Amino acid sequence: MRTPLFHEHEKLGARIVDFHGWDMPVWxxxxxxxxxxxRRHAGLFDVSHMGEIVVKGPLSEAYLDRVLTRNIPAMKDGGILYTFLLNERGGIIDDLILYCMVQGERYMLCVNSSNKDKDHAWMVSRNSEGAVIEDKSDSYAMLALQGPFSGAILKTCVGFELSTLRSFHFALHKTIPYGELVISRSGYTGAGGVEIFLSPEAAPALWQSFLDQGAVPCGLGARDTLRLEMGYPLHGNDITESTTPLEAELAFAVDLGKADFIGKDALLDQQRRGIxxxxxxxxxxxxxxxxxHCRCIKDAREVGMVTSGSLSPVSGKGIALGYVDSQLKEGTEIFIEVREKHLRSVIRKPPFVSGTLQA
Amino acid sequence: MDIPEGLRYTRDHEWVRVEDGGVRIGITDYAQHELGDVVFVDLKSAGTAVKKGDPVGTVESVKAVSDVYSPVSGAITEANADLESGPELVNQDCYGRGWMVIIAGAPVMEIEALMDAPAYRAYLEQEAK
Structure with a gap:
């Protein structure tokens, strides 16, 4: 599959790779x-492979409150939340961003591309309320404009004042050349900026406009190292259907106080038994x-496993996310086994570096 | 794609330069380009005996790890210490300052069996198809 920006990537000489069936630029x-x-200026990412699932109708709120982990009735128009679809065992089917378009009436879920069909099938299978669930992924392109200069570029290109938008909120912004934009103050880099949903037809022109204003085109490679420096988990690596939000230290995105949601009993049970x-x-x-998959070793004993690892382009150090015995606290020294070598390492609370750097 | 004359090449995209006292080995322009930003190079140390096809080190980009295989048999007499602090030399100057190891005692037959520049170019063109 190709995004509406595939030809732009080719024109720029991108290295294209197959990413879960999508021809995507890696750099x-x-x-x-x-x-x-x-980190220093502004990066522009094509993330049109991400899935968009719309849930609407008068039953949408009650339905989403039961299949997602956060308090949905508390959401207001223009609000967004990071939340999960869990299975009955509390395992993470997907992590996603929920957009409240019209409170009680219309919501949009932005989900991982590789999980989209699975998410949609799961949501339909658990829809006892009778909400309307539509896969609208083909109706949207998605750009991420990230970095400290994003606001200035956005203002020049589409006349939008980013300072009017609070973090984790979105606005609908009408433009002549690009139609209606959903501008969301969110991202996966820690560098600040926006994610924008727009029609596939308008995407190449807006992409070019951002580049003309100095945004640097960035591939999935940088997207991965940027998120890893922040310690943001990647579904499929760091969180899966066999890991729970409690183990993943993502309890902030789970409202255990609400009446019921799929996976709640399993999480409460895990909490009682201990993590x-x-x-x-x-x-x-x-x-x-x-x-x-590198093993973590302490006192000649295996104490965990790396789930994502790379080199931090900012610090020049090797960094990783991984699961370790929960007794091991921040500051504990361990070894990571990389091929035949044991690398001296330390458990640290992310982020590993600051999200923005001086230009 | 830069493929200098006078060097020998392998199917794994290493180059070999015959010098006094040994052969110098590195990875080709094609290989460094495929890898992208090289951020870490780990080489076997001087004194290590290698057979043709044995790994002499690993080259890591941000995304990937690749082994570098010895094109010939012999003993490593020197590993490029500059790559420890400057792995980007592999991208910037793969046939020069980005060299990896020097191997002594390689049989002439093994060297002559490697591709020359036109043959390597033809090999790359065929691979691209």
């Missing part, structure tokens, strides 16, 4: 350069780069 100029451009492992940040002190 243009290089991951490090794109990564640093996002055996937890997702932590790990910084490597020796030279070397931890990778997914």
């Amino acid at each position: 243009y100029s290089g991951i490090k350069e794109e990564h640093l451009a996002t 055996a492992r937890r997702l932590v940040g790990i910084e490597v002190l020796d030279r070397g780069i931890p990778r997914e």
Whole structure:
């Protein structure tokens, strides 16, 4: 599959890879350069592969409150929430961003592309309320404009004043050249900025306009290193159907106080029994780069496993997320086994670096 | 794609330069371009005996890890210490300052069996199809 921006990526000479069935740019100029451009200036990402599922009708609120982990009736128009679809065992089917378009009437879920069909099927199968559920992924392109200069670029290109929008809120913004934009103050980089939904037909022109104002095109490679420096989990690696939000230290996105939701009993049960492992940040002190599946060792005993690892382009150090025995606290030294070597490392609470850097 | 004359090449995209006292080995322009930003190079140390096809080190980009295989048999006499602090030299100057190891004692037959520049170019063109 190709996004509406595929030809723009080709024109820019992007290295294209197959990402869960999508031909996506992994880098243009290089991951490090794109990564640093996002922290210092502004990076532009095509994330049109992400899925959009619309839930609407008078039963949508009650339905979503039961299949998602947060308090949906408390949402107001223009609000967004990071939340989960859980299975009955409390495992994470997907993590997603929920947009409240019209309170009680219309919501949009922005879900991971590789999980979209699975999410949709799950949501339909659990729809005892009778909400209207539509996969609208083909109706939207999605751009992420991230970094400290995003606001200035946005103002020049579409006349939108970013300072009027609070973090984790969105606005509908009508433009002549690009139609209606859903501008969301959110992102996956820690660098600040916006994510924008718009019609696929308008996407190439807005993409070009952002580039003309100095935004640097960035691929999935930089998107991954940027999120890892912040400690943001990636579904499929750091969180899966076999891990719960409690183990992943994501309890902030679960409202255990609300009446009921799918997975709640399993989470309460896990809380009573105690959490055996937890997702932590790990910084490597020796030279070397931890990778997914590397073992964590302490006192000659296996104490965990890396789920994402890379080199931090900002600090130059190896960084990772992984599950370790929950007794191991921040500051504990462990070893990560990378091929035959044991790299001295330390458990650290992310972020590993600051989200923005001086230009 | 830069493929200098006078070097020998492998199917795994290493190059070999015959010098006094040994052969110098690195990865080709094609290989560094495929890898993207090289951020870490880990080489076997001087004194290590290698057979043709043995790994002499690993090269890591942000996304991927690749082994570098010895194109010939012999003993490593020197590993490029500059790559420890400057792995980006592999991207910037893969046939020069981005070299990896020097191997002594390689049989001439093994070297001559490797591709020359035109053959390597043809090999890349065929691979691209």
